[in-house]
Every structure is written in structure tokens, then in C-alpha cells.
Amino acid sequence: MEGEVDGLVPEDPGRRRRVHGMLKLYYGLNNEGKDPEQSESLDPCDINGPHFDPEVYLNKLRRERSLAELMDEETCMVKQIRSLDSDMQTLVYENYNKFISATDTIRKMKNDFKKMEDEMDCLSANMAAITDFSARISGTLQDQHAQITKLSGVHTLLRKLQFLFELPARLNKCLELQAYAQAVSSHRRARCVLQQYSHLPSFKGIQDDCHAIMDKLAQELRQKFRDGGSSAKDLSECVELLLQLDEPAEELCDKFLSHARSRLESDLQSLEAEIRPYSSTSSVKDASARRQSTAAAGSPSDTSPKMSSLPSPNTDILEFIDRGCNEFVSSLCLVITSYQELFINHAQTGELASKNIPQMANGKLHAFVDDLAVRYFSIVERRIQEEKGVGDNSLLVRALDRFHRRLQAVAKLLPGSAVPNQGTEIVIRAATERVKQYLSALQSFYMDSLTDVRQALATPRLSVGASVTGGGTHLGGPVSSRDAPTSLPELLSSLSASILNQIKSVLASVHLFTAKDITFSNKPYFKGEFCSQGVRESLVVSFIRFVCHSSRQFCESGGDKGGSTPPALLLLLSRLCLDYETSTISYILTLTDEQFLVQHHSPVTPVTTLCAEAREAAQKLLNHYVKVQGLIISQMLRKSVETRDWVNTIEPRNVRAVMKRVVEDTTSIDVQVGLLYEEGVRKAHSSDSSKRTFSVYSSSRQQARYAASYTPSAPMDTNLLSNIHKLFSERIDIFSSVEFNKVSVMTGIIKISLKTFLECVRLRTFGRYGLQQIQVDCHYLQMYLWRFVSDENLVHFLLDEIVGSSAHRCLDPAPMEQSVIEVICERG
Numbered sequence: 001m002e003g004e005v006d007g008l009v010p011e012d013p014g015r016r017r018r019v020h021g022m023l024k025l026y027y028g029l030n031n032e033g034k035d036p037e038q039s040e041s042l043d044p045c046d047i048n049g050p051h052f053d054p055e056v057y058l059n060k061l062r063r064e065r066s067l068a069e070l071m072d073e074e075t076c077m078v079k080q081i082r083s084l085d086s087d088m089q090t091l092v093y094e095n096y097n098k099f100i101s102a103t104d105t106i107r108k109m110k111n112d113f114k115k116m117e118d119e120m121d122c123l124s125a126n127m128a129a130i131t132d133f134s135a136r137i138s139g140t141l142q143d144q145h146a147q148i149t150k151l152s153g154v155h156t157l158l159r160k161l162q163f164l165f166e167l168p169a170r171l172n173k174c175l176e177l178q179a180y181a182q183a184v185s186s187h188r189r190a191r192c193v194l195q196q197y198s199h200l201p202s203f204k205g206i207q208d209d210c211h212a213i214m215d216k217l218a219q220e221l222r223q224k225f226r227d228g229g230s231s232a233k234d235l236s237e238c239v240e241l242l243l244q245l246d247e248p249a250e251e252l253c254d255k256f257l258s259h260a261r262s263r264l265e266s267d268l269q270s271l272e273a274e275i276r277p278y279s280s281t282s283s284v285k286d287a288s289a290r291r292q293s294t295a296a297a298g299s300p301s302d303t304s305p306k307m308s309s310l311p312s313p314n315t316d317i318l319e320f321i322d323r324g325c326n327e328f329v330s331s332l333c334l335v336i337t338s339y340q341e342l343f344i345n346h347a348q349t350g351e352l353a354s355k356n357i358p359q360m361a362n363g364k365l366h367a368f369v370d371d372l373a374v375r376y377f378s379i380v381e382r383r384i385q386e387e388k389g390v391g392d393n394s395l396l397v398r399a400l401d402r403f404h405r406r407l408q409a410v411a412k413l414l415p416g417s418a419v420p421n422q423g424t425e426i427v428i429r430a431a432t433e434r435v436k437q438y439l440s441a442l443q444s445f446y447m448d449s450l451t452d453v454r455q456a457l458a459t460p461r462l463s464v465g466a467s468v469t470g471g472g473t474h475l476g477g478p479v480s481s482r483d484a485p486t487s488l489p490e491l492l493s494s495l496s497a498s499i500l501n502q503i504k505s506v507l508a509s510v511h512l513f514t515a516k517d518i519t520f521s522n523k524p525y526f527k528g529e530f531c532s533q534g535v536r537e538s539l540v541v542s543f544i545r546f547v548c549h550s551s552r553q554f555c556e557s558g559g560d561k562g563g564s565t566p567p568a569l570l571l572l573l574s575r576l577c578l579d580y581e582t583s584t585i586s587y588i589l590t591l592t593d594e595q596f597l598v599q600h601h602s603p604v605t606p607v608t609t610l611c612a613e614a615r616e617a618a619q620k621l622l623n624h625y626v627k628v629q630g631l632i633i634s635q636m637l638r639k640s641v642e643t644r645d646w647v648n649t650i651e652p653r654n655v656r657a658v659m660k661r662v663v664e665d666t667t668s669i670d671v672q673v674g675l676l677y678e679e680g681v682r683k684a685h686s687s688d689s690s691k692r693t694f695s696v697y698s699s700s701r702q703q704a705r706y707a708a709s710y711t712p713s714a715p716m717d718t719n720l721l722s723n724i725h726k727l728f729s730e731r732i733d734i735f736s737s738v739e740f741n742k743v744s745v746m747t748g749i750i751k752i753s754l755k756t757f758l759e760c761v762r763l764r765t766f767g768r769y770g771l772q773q774i775q776v777d778c779h780y781l782q783m784y785l786w787r788f789v790s791d792e793n794l795v796h797f798l799l800d801e802i803v804g805s806s807a808h809r810c811l812d813p814a815p816m817e818q819s820v821i822e823v824i825c826e827r828g
Contacts (some may be wrong), residue, residue: 164190168209175217184241187214218245239342249357250364253343257368260335264372267328271379274315275386320383321399325406328376332369336413339365366417369410373419377426384430388437393509396434397518400427404520427520431513431530435539438506442543445502446550450569453491457566488675492572496579503543503588510535511595531596532604540592541605544585548617551577555624567628568672574621575676578740581614619737626738626745629669630752633662637753641760646770647811654824655780656773662753663784669749670788673742680741682790746788754781754798761805772816774806780825 044053045060061070167190174183187210194210197203221238239252315323343361380403387396404427411420513530514521521527551573554565586607640658738744761774778799786792807813 164193164203164206167206168213171210171213171217175213175220180217180221180241181237183214183217184244188244214245218242218247221245243342249343250360253339253361253364256339256342257335257364260331260339261368261372264328264331264335267324267331268372268375268379271320271324271328271376274320275379275382316395317383317387318395318399318402321380321403324376324380325402329406329410332372333409333413336365336369336410340413365414369414369417369419373422377422381426381429384426385433387434393434393512396430397512397515400430401518401520403427408519424520424523424525428526428530431526432534432538434513435510435534438510439539439542439546442502442506442539443546443550446499446543446547449495449498450550450573453495453572454566454569456487456491457568488568488572488672492575492676495572496576496584499547500584500588503540504591506539507535507592507595510539514596535596536589536592537604540588541610544580544588544610545613547580548577548613551617552620555620565628567625567632570621570625570628571673571676574618574625577614577618577621581611581618585610585614618740622740622745623737623748626748627752630749630756633665633749633753634756636661636665637757638760641757641764644770646764646773647767649767649769649773651769652773652776652816652824654776654827656777659777659780662781666746666750666753666785666788670742670746673745677740677742677745680739680743680790682743743788743790747790747794750785750789750795751798754785754795754802758798758802758805761802762809764809766806766810768810768812768814771803771806771810771813775803775816776821776824778803779821783825 042051043049044051044056046052047057061073065073167186170186171183174180174186190210194203194207198207221242224238239256242252243249339361344358344365384396404423407420407423410417512518514527516522554570554573589607589610636658640656736748738748764770766774782795782799786795789795807815
């Protein structure tokens, strides 16, 4: 067993440990699991320690371990040995190239150092020779060194004196050749020396000659500066030379700006000349047109060509703005750049920095630019105001975009200037004014559309008037004389569609102001306010309110104007406003918000408010329609009652013609209203009215009532019976608001008509046959009118009141038999 264990120990363990330790020392490795500062172990049984003794270690193992443990220890040690061998091989393989490279480097260094030693020896010998040679030269020239230095200084001084004595001639030559920059440079070089030695006569003469020449040069520069025919580069060089000649900077700034102003004002005058001919020509045309109209009563056909032949500007707005930007704005930017380069940027360096020239020059530049910009903006605004047409909006938008773009260059060149803000205000005012023009165009379009509708409603009336004159009145006459029922829905649809299409067209034109390629469209000072207050409020909301307001004016205007409004137009406008309240307003505002991305930062009119205004207008129009139609029928009934002698009338044989006309007109109105409004809800008809269509007084209650009322031998007073009956009757509000349906409208018209009939009857005195005629007329009306109203009891009650009032006003109240009344009405 000992032999096997002895065979596990390496032959030369000390050597292997030394090699392994050297490698670990080279790579800076430490023993695994040990502190670098920990003292080395002195235990001979520590296999990793420097004092390891194999014999002691084996004896300890044999004493303390069993055979199985020794076998395990052997297996573990074999693994460790193999692992160490593997680590050694890995280290050798990994560092093989480094070993080779290090060897080559060392060999090369030996060769290089040997060659370098030879070169250093050669260099040392050369330096020694040079030092010796330099010492001999210094010894030889030591006596002449001071004399050479003195001669060199004298030579330099002579050259300077030669330059000074030749300076007047040199300056005259530069003046002849117009080499002003070289002359100023030469004079500046010699100015200090001449000033220092000016007490010497020779130098004083040179200085005087130079001053005379430079004064002449400055005079030529000033003349060249004043002429203004030089280019910007020559002008800048001229100003710079004058500043070097100590000319007053403030005076030069004024002269520079004055020269620039003359050229810029010529550009402004050429722009203004394009506006003046148009303005003067249009004023002459207007004056001549006014003189012609006052001298002779010209017809519309005479004046319309003159209005259409107004002269238009020679150039469109885009070409005008382009010309202004390319000429005036570009020249202004060039002037600003040149001025800043001369008096601000250049003056901040050199001798001029201490004279506060930049501050003075900057103030003058701002005042100069602001003054010219005010004139330019005035011309631009005058030209923009001439754009009155609302057909094509693209030219104006593109012109404003270019105007805004070019002004941004001024903002970059001249920070702090108010010019860009003033230009932006012009753009905003132009856009706002264009919105107002579109609103005016929409309003004119709406009023023209209403005029077309009125003409369409009046056209059938003319044709029917001729037929009525030639052939009497029939049922079809009044129907066609009031309107063309089949055309009302078409007129409403056409009117609503044309207005909506016009709004969409206007929104599309205005949307050009917010296009993505327009520079000012995305600016916060423009887009938010323009979209919210400009387009939504000032255009769309204002137009909707105009529609409602102008529609209400048909109700508010009294007298001749109110009477001249066709009732069919009132009905059509009421339906239009109701449709606006139902859907159109929300659709238009939603379309506007989506198209213009309106963000409601500022307060805007809510949709509910506009819908409430539209519904109020619709209600007022419909109420006025009911009132007008009711008064038309009432007028017929009033005249029929007031123009008849009811005391001496003959015995009734038929229904009066006016009652037939009332039924015909009511039927016509029913058809008319039914074209635009739904039927509505009616109360259930009574069994009497459904069974006896032509008899309204057939029940025993009514017969008993009239028998009691109209019989002279009645035991009770008829007035008392009537008053008792009224106490238990439901109150009827004649002029109450109607609902938006046909039944409610017809009920309102019939209430007004029958109430007028009742009041007229109360003012007349009747004979026997007069009372009987009223009975016949009321029965005839009952036969037809009950079907138009929501509650037939309303017609029953009013007709009962009419007959009762006639009986009360009758001198001989003898009512006609019901059967006779029915026969007369059926025959009529």
C-alpha cells in the first residue's frame, strides 16, 4: 500500500511548485481561498504550503485513515494532479505566442541598442567639432558684433524714413488709381510717427502734405457715398474707410440710411403706383355712374353693365406680394445686413469698440426699419382690401403665406423688431376680413335663395289669377292660388341642400388658411383663435343666427311688409328652422370642428343654444303662419257677416258661398301643411260623428238644448242656461302656441276663424231667417271642419256658441228644424 501511495507523489515536486509559483507570480495570481497578507503556513502536512514534507504527510495519513479513506484520498489526489497538469498545459499554450514575441523583442532590442550606441558616439563627436568651430568664429567676430548691430538698426531706420518721405507721393499715386483702401492703410501706419515727430520741420511738412491728400481722399469718398450709384460692396468699403479716417459715426449712419431710404422708397412708390390707378379709375367710374343716374332715371339694365365693368387691378394679389417681397423686403434685408456689418458687428472690435457705436447704430436702424415697414404694410393692406371676390381663395392665402415667410427673415436679421408682429397682425386681419366677406356672401346667398323661393311660390298665383278671372271660382282655384303643394317639399329640399352646399364650399375655401404647407397656419397666435372665434363663431354660428333672425323678422315686421309675406314661405321657413334644430346645426358644427380641429380654449356658443334659437324661430314662424292663415279666413267670415242684413234676410234655401270658400281654403291649408309636417295625434272621434257625418245636432241633448234655448215659451232664461253651460265647459285658448304637426296647426287656424265668426255674430242683430241661416252655415261647417282638428268637441263648442249667440241676438228666435237643415246642407 505504501508503494502505491509513494507512486502518486511526483518525482520532483519542489521543481513543479517553483514553476507553478513563478507563473502565478508573473500573472499576479494568488493562492485560491487565501488572503494575500496572510502569513505562510509552517505546517509540514500542508500540501499547498512551502514547508510540505511528503514523509510526514504519508505517516500521518497511515496513522489516521482507514484503507477505504486512503483509497479515496488517492483518487482525489490523482484528480488534483491531473487538474494541475492540465492547468500547466493551458498556461503554456495560452502564453506560447507571448513567450515567442518577448524573445524576439529582446533580441531586436539588443541589436537596436548596439546601433544606437554607435550613432550616439558619432553625434557626440560632431557636436564637439561644432562647438569648437563656433568658439573660433565668436572669437574672430567679437570686435565687429557691436558695429554690425548698429548698422542693422541704422538700415531699419533709414527704410522707415524712406517710407515717410515717399508717403505723400505714394498717397497721390493711390488717389489717382482710386486705391483708397491702400492709401488709408499706408496713412494709418505712418500717422503715429508723424504725430510724434511733428515738432521737426521736415516731419511737419510730410504730415501737412499727408493731411491735405487724405482730406481730398475723404472728400472723394464722401462724394462717392452721396452719389448712391455704387454697389453695396463699394458702399460698405466706402463707409469702412471713412470710419478709419475718424469720420463721425452718427453722421455716417444717417447718410447710409438716407441713401438706403431713397432706394427703398422708390420700391414703395412703384408698388403704390399699382394701386393708385385702380382706385382713381374706380372712383371716376362711380362718380360718372352717379351723375348718369341723377341726370336720367336709368333702369336696372342701364346700371348693371357699369357695375360689372369695374376695372380690376393690373396684377393679382400673389404677383403684387411677390414683387413687394422680391424688391422691397429683399432690399431691406440687404440694407440691414450691410448696416449691421458696418456699424454694429465691425464696430464691436478694434478702436471703435469703446465709442458705443453699436448701441447708437442699432437704435437708428430700428427706427429706420419701423418707419419704412409702416408704409409698406399700409400699401399691402390697401391692396388686400381690394380682394373683394370670394370665388378663389388660394391666391390670397398663398400671397399671405409668402408675405409671412419673407418677414421671418427680417425677424432673424433684426431681433426685437416689431415688424414681424405687425406683419402677423396684417395676416390675421386679412383672414378675419375674408371670413367676414364669406359671411356676407352666405347671407346674400340665403336672401337670394329666399327671393327665388318667393318667386317660385308666386308664379302659380299669376297663372291662376287669369283662370279665375275668366271662369269663376271653384274648389281647385284657391288651392292653386295660394301655393303649389307638390312643390313645397321640393323647394324646402332644394333650399336646405343649396344652403348646406354653400356652407361646405365656404368652409373648403376658408380651410386653405389652415393648410399644412402654410407657415402661419400652425402658429398658436393664429390657428387657435382663427379656427375657434374666426371660423366657428364669426362664420358658422353667425350665419346660423342670421338664418334664425332673418326668419323671425317675417313675424316681427307688421303692416305692409308682414302682410306681403306669403303664408307658404312662413310654413317653409318654420320647417327649415325645425330641421336645423333637429339635425342640421349639429351636423354643420361637427363638420366645422372636425375640419378645422377646433379646440375650445376660448368660450364658444354651445350647440344646444343654437338649437334652442332655431326651435324658437320655428315656433314663432309656425305661430305666425297660423295667425296669418286664420286671419285670412277670418277676414272672409267678418265681411260676410258685416255686409249682410240679417234682420230682413229671406228664408235660407242653401249654404252661403263664403262657407264653401272657407271649407275649400281650410282643405287647401290642410294639404299645404301636410306636405311639410306630420299628421299628429287626434282624440278618438265620438260615435255620433262617425255615424252621422253631416249632422252635428242630432243627439237628444243638443235638441233639448236648442229647443229650450230657442223656444219663446222656455221656462228659464236663455242667458242663464248659456252661462251655466260655460261654467262647465273647458276654456279655449285661441292664440296659444301650436305643436309641430298638421293637426295642431289646423286646430289653431280653425279656432281663430270660428272665434272671429263668433265675435262678429255677437255684434249683429238677427231676424228669424237670419238665425236659421246661421244654423245652416254652422251645420255645414261642422260637417267638414271636425275632421281637421285634434278634438272635435272644440268645433262643437265654438259652433254651439255661434248659434247660441245668434239666438240671443235674434228678435224672433224660431230655429229651423234639424231635418230641414240637413237637407239644405246635403243639397249644398
